[in-house]
Amino acid sequence: MRTFIYLLIGILFGITMFKSEAASWFRIYEMFQMQSFHMYGIIGSAVGLGVVITYLIKRFKIKSAYGEEIKFIPKNKSVSRYLFGGIIFGLGWALAGACPGPMFTLVGAGFAPILIVIVFAVLGTFLYGIVRDKLPH
Template sequence: MRSIIYLCIGIFFGIVLFKSEAASWFRIYEMFQFGSFHMYGIIGSAVGLGIVVTQFIKRYKVKSFYGDNITILPKDKSFKRYMYGGIIFGLGWALAGACPGPMFVLLGAGYLPIFIVIISAILGTFLYGVLKAKLPH
């Protein structure tokens, strides 16, 4: 039953991404050219909502669907890690025209060349898993 709920939430999220044009290559291009506020508004509202939900979970000790307490651990304060990761993520986003969420939305909408990007993302994730122990902390 939970899988059906997750599937429905995912489908709804995909429809919202597509209809809001967050999965549109042209909107992403506009954002990187500083030509429109559209994507910045979507990203900003997502960050704001994430802050509110995270604080709600911390203050009210919200439980997961499985009944376990949700624990949000503090993040490592390493600036270099986040700077390098952000640069790599941003370059990939600019080159591919999609971040990980909308990649699957675009595939579902019939944009088949995005399949190359999905395969590359999977290979990159696998490579990170292989090299993770060798990377500096």
């Protein structure tokens, strides 16, 4: 039953992404050209909502759907790793015209060429898993 609920949530997320034009290559292009606030508004709203939800989870000790405690593990805050990772992510986003969420939304909307991007995103994730321990911290 949970799998069905997760599927419905994913479909709702995809519809929201598509209808809000967050999966639109044109909207992403506008954002990178600094021509429109549309995508910055969506991203800013998501970040703001994430901050509020994280605060509420910590404040009220909200448990996961499985009844387990949700733990927030502090991360290494090395500026260079986030700068380098952000540049790679941004270049991929600009070249593909989609970040991970909208990639799957575009498949669901019938844009088959995005499957090439998904294949290489999965390949890149796999390669990162192989070299992760060898990268500087």
